[in-house]
Amino acid sequence: MGVVNSESDLFQMTDRRLQKLTSLPRVIVAVLFLTLTSALPQAQLTRRVPLPFERCEELIYSGEFTRGLLRGVEVAELRFTAASEQIARGTDDAIVLNLTGDVKSKGLFTRIAGFKFHHHVESKADAQPFRALHTDKIEEQGKRRRVLDAEYDHEKRQVIWRERSPNPQGGAFDFTEPIQDVLTVIYYLRTQKLEVGKSFAVPVTDAGRVFTVSVAAVEEREIDTVLGRVDAIRVEPALFGDNSAVRAKGKLSIWVTNDEHRLPVRAQLKVDLGTFDIKLKQINYTQPLRAN
Secondary structure (H helix, E strand, O other): OHHHHHHHHHHOOOHHHHHHHHOHHHHHHHHHOOOOOOOEOOOOOOOOOOOOOOOOEEEEEEEEEEEOOEEEEEEEEEEEEEEEEEEEEOOEEEEEEEEEEEEEEOOHHHHHHOOOEEEEEEEEEEEOOEEEEEEEEEEEEOOEEEEEEEEEEOOOOEEEEEEEEOOOEEEEEEOOOOOEOOOHHHHHHOOOEOOOOOEEEEEEEEOOEEEEEEEEEEEEEEEEEOOEEEEEEEEEEOOEOOOOOEOOOOEEEEEEEOOOOOOEEEEEEEEOOEEEEEEEEEEEEOOOOOOO
């Protein structure tokens, strides 16, 4: 009866609460696309070591919401895919990564907020040095649909972004290397070595903004996951604040496996509305990992 009453109370939120919910998808997506971190960059190697996600990797997550007596309610599904291709560039045959991130609402979230959301990002990135090359992004929230893209000029160190619809606009902004978008940053951070007690910063751009995400590795211990019991490192990206990726109050913790795969297996987001737990549910590979 307690759960039923809490759900009923949740549906009777004030207008102020509902206004917060309408901004929730952007907060969730910003967090979900920025859910990894690391410490010091690896040294450049003469013989490139293939990245673990080059072999057509697919990661599937579920997002659960907890507030009061309403606990563990599934509200979102997340899918990330990565595949590589070789591109001829004069004297170099560069490895380019094709990355996809897809986040959509489901279950009770739609009933609580009164709308659905769906965010889709497709990015291209150089494998070495790891940096964004192009971004296509679609944001759908209820009846609202926003289409954006970005191109990265690494010689000029400028990102050229455009909003295609509903309000065509754009601009160019300077950046520092290695620049990432909200999707490539996940994979960039998986190329790094985490070490408890150390922190670092990575430049990120999204929708005409360029900002720096500072990340700290704070704890190492064994946790239970879909992969079994694994050794993992908890990291805390500084995503919240007036000059950060998410202009709101909150705290994000992410657990990354302490092995060569550096898989993000769990994340927890705490905001005023409640707590969101994101857990890895499934991982698929369609190609063997090959050395170059």
